[in-house]
Amino acid sequence: MRWLLLKDLQILRRSPLLVALLVIYPIVVAVLIGLALSRGPEKPRVAFLNQVPAGSEVIRLGGEEVDTSRYSQQLFDAVDPVRVDSREEARELVRNGDVLGALIIPSDIAFKLQSGLEPATVEVLYNADDPVKAQLVRDTIKSQVQDANAALTRKLTGVALGYLDLVVSGGNSSFLGRDFAVLGLGPAERILAQARASLPPSSPARGQIQQVVDFARGARENLDLSDEVLGSVAEPIRVDARVVEGPGSTGLSSFAVALAVTVSLMFVTLLLAAGTLALEREENVFRRLVRGLVSRTALLGEKIGLAAACSLLVALAMLAGLALFVELDWSRAPLWVAAAAAGALGFAAMGAAIGALAREVRAASLLAFMVSLPVAFVALVPSGTVSGAVYDTTRIVSALFPFDPALTALRAALDGSGGMLLPLAHLLVLTLVFGAAARLGLRRFG
Amino acid sequence: MTQTPARPETTAVDGGAERRGRPPVIEASALSKRFGARPALREVSLTARAGELVAIIGPNGAGKTTLLSILAGEARADSGRVSRPPEEVGWVPQQAALYGRLTVAENLRFFARLERCDDVAEAVERMLAQTGLAERAGDRVETLSGGNRQRVNVAIGLLADPEVLLLDEPSTALDPRQRERLWEFLGGLVDGGTAIIYSTHNVQEAERHAHRVLVLADGEVVYTGSPRELEATVGASGLGFEAAFVEFLRRRGH
Numbered sequence: 001m002r003w004l005l006l007k008d009l010q011i012l013r014r015s016p017l018l019v020a021l022l023v024i025y026p027i028v029v030a031v032l033i034g035l036a037l038s039r040g041p042e043k044p045r046v047a048f049l050n051q052v053p054a055g056s057e058v059i060r061l062g063g064e065e066v067d068t069s070r071y072s073q074q075l076f077d078a079v080d081p082v083r084v085d086s087r088e089e090a091r092e093l094v095r096n097g098d099v100l101g102a103l104i105i106p107s108d109i110a111f112k113l114q115s116g117l118e119p120a121t122v123e124v125l126y127n128a129d130d131p132v133k134a135q136l137v138r139d140t141i142k143s144q145v146q147d148a149n150a151a152l153t154r155k156l157t158g159v160a161l162g163y164l165d166l167v168v169s170g171g172n173s174s175f176l177g178r179d180f181a182v183l184g185l186g187p188a189e190r191i192l193a194q195a196r197a198s199l200p201p202s203s204p205a206r207g208q209i210q211q212v213v214d215f216a217r218g219a220r221e222n223l224d225l226s227d228e229v230l231g232s233v234a235e236p237i238r239v240d241a242r243v244v245e246g247p248g249s250t251g252l253s254s255f256a257v258a259l260a261v262t263v264s265l266m267f268v269t270l271l272l273a274a275g276t277l278a279l280e281r282e283e284n285v286f287r288r289l290v291r292g293l294v295s296r297t298a299l300l301g302e303k304i305g306l307a308a309a310c311s312l313l314v315a316l317a318m319l320a321g322l323a324l325f326v327e328l329d330w331s332r333a334p335l336w337v338a339a340a341a342a343g344a345l346g347f348a349a350m351g352a353a354i355g356a357l358a359r360e361v362r363a364a365s366l367l368a369f370m371v372s373l374p375v376a377f378v379a380l381v382p383s384g385t386v387s388g389a390v391y392d393t394t395r396i397v398s399a400l401f402p403f404d405p406a407l408t409a410l411r412a413a414l415d416g417s418g419g420m421l422l423p424l425a426h427l428l429v430l431t432l433v434f435g436a437a438a439r440l441g442l443r444r445f446g
Numbered sequence: 447m448t449q450t451p452a453r454p455e456t457t458a459v460d461g462g463a464e465r466r467g468r469p470p471v472i473e474a475s476a477l478s479k480r481f482g483a484r485p486a487l488r489e490v491s492l493t494a495r496a497g498e499l500v501a502i503i504g505p506n507g508a509g510k511t512t513l514l515s516i517l518a519g520e521a522r523a524d525s526g527r528v529s530r531p532p533e534e535v536g537w538v539p540q541q542a543a544l545y546g547r548l549t550v551a552e553n554l555r556f557f558a559r560l561e562r563c564d565d566v567a568e569a570v571e572r573m574l575a576q577t578g579l580a581e582r583a584g585d586r587v588e589t590l591s592g593g594n595r596q597r598v599n600v601a602i603g604l605l606a607d608p609e610v611l612l613l614d615e616p617s618t619a620l621d622p623r624q625r626e627r628l629w630e631f632l633g634g635l636v637d638g639g640t641a642i643i644y645s646t647h648n649v650q651e652a653e654r655h656a657h658r659v660l661v662l663a664d665g666e667v668v669y670t671g672s673p674r675e676l677e678a679t680v681g682a683s684g685l686g687f688e689a690a691f692v693e694f695l696r697r698r699g700h
Binding site: 015283284287289291292 | 515518519520531532533537539541542543544545546547548552556557559560561586602
């Protein structure tokens with residue numbers, strides 16, 4: 001078998017394009033994914049026109065000063081703002097594609113917020129040439145406006161609660177520059193009770209005053225509950241997220257790394273195993289080899305071993321490259337090797353089966369490529385995005401190919417999310433099944 | 447193939463009695479093979495002795511390649527037996543079975559190792575010398591002409607220095623000059639005692655080089671003997687071997 005391996009390595013060495021692809025592919029993928037993970041998404045460029053006169057950013061709500069420019073700053077953190085001086089300029093920038101959208105803050109926004117008579121409105125312009133970018137702008141600005149709304153609602157609720165407290169307990173307040181005293185329901189109730197006590201027992205006014213006292217007490221007691229009611233209005237829904245199922249500790253980075261390595265492992269291994277096996281027939285050598293020089297099983301084992309070994313090196317090189325961008329736990333490196341090796345063997349056996357079926361290098365490569373993509377897509381369908389029956393079908397289909405268990409094993413190896421034994425056993429079974437299928441295919445290979 | 451002297455055309459029939467006295471180096475008896483419902487070989491028997499050149503001829507689909515494939519161990523017969531195991535038989539398939547991206551020497555070295563030659567380097571040097579390809583030893587096979595590829599193809603079949611060499615239509619796709627050099631080379635091997643069994647569509651080639659022809663038709667052996675004896679059997683010695691062969695098949699209903 002070593003002579004077969006040596007021969008195949010010589011042939012690989014004589015295929016510079018293929019070797020370059022094998023070397024460059026993981027490097028490029030690792031760098032791309034590393035950059036994507038380490039830099040995060042680009043902020044959308046958004047034109048910003050603030051028509052609020054200078055010095056008018058601060059409004060008074062219930063005696064408190066609120067600086068609305070704070071909310072602008074929140075928005076600027078989420079976008080790449082391009083300040084403009086006029087609506088026309090903003091519109092032109094959007095139309096030309098220099099910015100993805102424009103946000104126009106009208107001059108009367110502070111007044112409307114302060115008066116509370118009608119809702120304040122901001123204007124958003126966006127270019128719909130690219131629906132994905134348009135959606136990004138809409139979502140980003142909508143999210144920031146909702147944050148500002150929530151903050152203002154909390155502020156307004158606090159003001160409203162202050163007024164209610166004034167109504168319940170009494171005190172001093174000011175409106176439009178004039179100070180005034182508010183009696184409050186509590187003091188009013190006490191005064192009325194004293195007034196009632198001073199009346200003769202036969203006075204018909206005692207009953208009427210008692211009614212007013214009861215009303216004041218009822219109103220005070222009910223308004224005391226308004227704190228919680230208004231608090232609920234300010235934030236009707238709170239989010240309390242808990243993981244019910246699945247490896248909840250898997251970070252996005254670990255998942256992206258596992259996915260990138262598994263996809264690369266799949267492509268490299270399938271293409272190598274399918275191609276090198278089909279080459280034996282394409283060069284007319286297969287029948288010469290198996291007529292006593294090499295057994296079919298040994299030949300198959302050599303192809304699977306070669307493809308798995310080469311792709312394992314590629315996978316480990318990718319992991320090392322990705323470690324430059326993403327923090328990986330090197331103490332788990334032996335587990336990476338185990339997961340990647342098991343995945344490589346599964347893919348190699350599948351590739352050998354494809355090569356035995358296709359029997360021609362180009363057909364084998366095409367078939368390997370055509371099988372890879374749907375297998376990966378099906379394995380990545382998240383639950384809840386399709387109907388239950390369709391999802392169950394995708395799980396069954398995924399279980400028939402090595403991609404899903406290889407991804408699960410690699411995720412587990414990278415950050416300990418979930419167990420490794422089950423996916424490794426799954427891969428072992430698939431290796432045996434695809435190996436047997438390939439061996440069967442070799443009976444009519446020559 | 448420039449290392450061996452050219453043989454006169456009469457060599458094919460010279461020394462027939464002496465050759466017939468030698469023991470067979472390969473014997474196949476009652477080989478049968480079916481592909482589905484279609485019988486490819488029916489009870490075919492064949493012998494070849496040391497230094498004998500046996501041509502298998504017949505119309506398309508007669509079973510020539512199937513017979514050679516069974517003798518070479520590439521295919522299994524449904525019934526019947528072959529006296530020699532495939533590992534002891536040199537095999538040259540019709541299409542060159544070589545790795546295009548390896549050099550001539552690398553191809554020879556690889557197969558010599560698989561053939562478990564005692565001295566791999568010596569075997570490679572010997573075959574490079576015998577096939578006249580020493581100067582092209584470092585060239586990739588994919589850069590060789592069809593004739594040179596066939597030389598390497600034959601050389602691989604001879605690496606283990608077999609007593610029996612099987613060739614499936616060896617001169618197909620060769621130009622006349624290359625064909626002539628191939629037969630010179632094979633003649634040298636026969637002179638050295640190697641038994642050669644080959645299939646061919648070229649009846650004149652069989653007449654010219656073979657000591658004995660075996661005519662297959664519809665999977666059956668319909669004649670075995672020398673080309674001259676076939677002409678005599680048909681009674682058309684004036685027409686030549688090819689006409690005699692066609693007439694022979696016509697009378698047999700093929």
